[in-house]
Amino acid sequence: MSKLTEITWYGRGGQGVVTAGKVLAETALEAGLFFQSAPEYGPERAGAPIRAYTRLSDEPISLHSNIEEPDIVVVLDPTVIGPVDVTAGLKPDGVIIVNTPKSPQEMRQQLKRSSGRVVTIDATRIAIDEIGRDITNTPLLGAFASVTGIFTVAEIVDQTRSRFGKKLSPAVVNANVQAIQRAANEVREG
Numbered sequence: 187m188s189k190l191t192e193i194t195w196y197g198r199g200g201q202g203v204v205t206a207g208k209v210l211a212e213t214a215l216e217a218g219l220f221f222q223s224a225p226e227y228g229p230e231r232a233g234a235p236i237r238a239y240t241r242l243s244d245e246p247i248s249l250h251s252n253i254e255e256p257d258i259v260v261v262l263d264p265t266v267i268g269p270v271d272v273t274a275g276l277k278p279d280g281v282i283i284v285n286t287p288k289s290p291q292e293m294r295q296q297l298k299r300s301s302g303r304v305v306t307i308d309a310t311r312i313a314i315d316e317i318g319r320d321i322t323n324t325p326l327l328g329a330f331a332s333v334t335g336i337f338t339v340a341e342i343v344d345q346t347r348s349r350f351g352k353k354l355s356p357a358v359v360n361a362n363v364q365a366i367q368r369a370a371n372e373v374r375e376g
Contacts, residue, residue, distance in 0.1 A: 190245075191336065192253045195238040196272050197262030202323030206262070207238040209327060213337050213345040214242050222247055235266050242336065260330060261285060262309070262322045273297050283329050283373075285309040285322050290376030305333050305375045309365075312372065316365040317358070328366035329373045339370045 193210070197203040204225040211223035222241040239253045255275040261267065261284045276282060281303040284293050287310075294304045309325035317324070324346060331339045343363050350359050 190241060190243040190247065190249075191258065192256045193240040193242070193258045193260065194253050194256040194272075195240070195260045195262065196266050196270060197236055197322075198266065199234045199236050201236075201262050202321055203236050203238045203262055206260070206323035206327055207240045209323075209342070209345055209349055210240050210242070210330070210337075212349060213341050216345060217337065217341065219244055220247050222250075224252075226252060235270050237270075256280060258330075258334060259283070260326055262326055264288075267296065273299060276302065278302060281305065281333060283307065283326065283333055285326060287311065290374050294376065303333070303375060305329065305373055307369050307373045309369055312365050312368050316368060317361045324362040325365045325369035328369035331366075332370035332373050333375070339367060342366055 195203045195207050207223045211221040214221040220243045224239050226237045241247050255277055257277055257280050259272055259276050259282045261272050264284060264286045278301045283305045286293060286306050287308045288306055290304045290306050293306050307329040309322035310320055312325040313320055313322050327342045328339055331337050331342045343366055346362055346366060347359055
């Protein structure tokens with residue numbers, strides 16, 4: 187990593203938006219990088235749109251504000267697209283990763299995005315298949331690793347095992363690991 191990378195996460199309360207940002211930050215810590223991770227809450231209720239921010243750098247980070255021009259946007263719930271402008275400020279060469287069964291070309295048109303990278307992953311299907319619940323944060327972390335190369339899938343898996351190993355049963359942790367690995371292999375870009 188040679189520069190500051192800013193990531194904005196979008197989803198709804200209860201979907202693991204904040205947790206995804208924290209897992210990424212903890213992965214950065216393990217890799218010896220500098221990081222910031224912060225949520226931005228609106229109405230504090232399950233199902234309300236939520237945004238979280240993560241900054242990663244190999245140098246100390248002196249910014250202490252919301253991210254206005256992200257390099258990467260990750261959308262955990264495609265129903266926030268429209269009510270929330272998820273591409274607001276996204277750099278022209280930025281990356282947007284969207285949980286949707288739609289193709290990258292369909293999402294590019296829906297988002298009216300002519301530049302940058304548009305990546306789709308059906309994280310909902312993967313989460314239901316592997317975890318048994320529509321919790322898409324871990325599959326999207328796998329997609330993030332695959333698409334950005336900032337961290338390897340193995341680093342995300344290790345951090346997931348570390349973070350959840352004492353809180354969740356081994357079967358649930360392994361299901362999340364499967365979801366991460368599967369998502370990393372099923373991302374589509376166009």
